[in-house]
Amino acid sequence: MFLAGIILKGLDGVAELIGGLMLMLGDPALVHRFVLRLTQPELAEDPQDFIATHLLHASGTLTGAGVHYAALYLLAHGAVKVVLVTALLANRLWAYPWTISVLVAFIAYQLYQLAVSPTAGLITLTVFDILVVILTWHQYHRQLERRNTATEP
Template identity: 75%
Template sequence: MEWFRPRDWWDRLFAVGVIIKGLDGLVELAGGVMLLLLDPAKIHRFVIRMTQPELSEDPRDFIATHLLHAAGTLTGSAVIYAAVYLLAHGAVKVVLVAAVLMNRLWAYLWMIAVLLAFIAYQLYQLAVSPTAGLVALTVFDAAVVFLTWHEYGRQRQRQRA
């Protein structure tokens, strides 16, 4: 097994994007596990404690108010949905990133397909309720798709040589 080794700036850019996706997957896995293990009321109290200092300075702080709102809407079925969503999302990302970094050629195409599916869902969400964060995530995912496609072509050429 040969690990992915960046050879030039294209490779390094690709590696950074893929590693960020992998870290995002790990955070999603952790979030999904936390949602399954922690009581929604405890999560809400924790978010209140974490956002209180910021909200005392700026009661309209964008991130703090959205976190507080999200934590307040956690109910039984919403928690299960969010946990399953985060666990599935995170597991797929972590597995694909690991396979790509292990130079598994099949994983490049799966990474592209999965990210395109995520992008399609994100575009739907943008049509329903646009946010700057979702726009940024969608643009980042599109960049990773492009870099993955580019790197896939380079890896195929290297394997032929």
């Protein structure tokens, strides 16, 4: 479960990097047209689709400073995730406490967002992040135990 959760976090980080680059380099109207093309088949099938309608709404409200903030947020968020997931997959011991700390910070921000405007997607993301923190904590202690056992005479 730890490996699956970490890989999902890494893929999420890559998606955030791509999204951040699209926002940074692209025209907001172009991004909106891309999201419209992406969501059109789903909306034709189900006009009330939760994810598609929210993506479409979010892309339609992108303007000026909001675009730059969203791009920088996604780039930073994605880069941190990709670096930490890469280090975890390489079994770097330092990455475990860093991952836990970063995810706890993300969770704190998400809890604030939930208090302001709760959504099912944010609740799901927060629960997933909490699960990943627990699994990372458990795996970190297993790694420490293995290293201590290997160094004992």
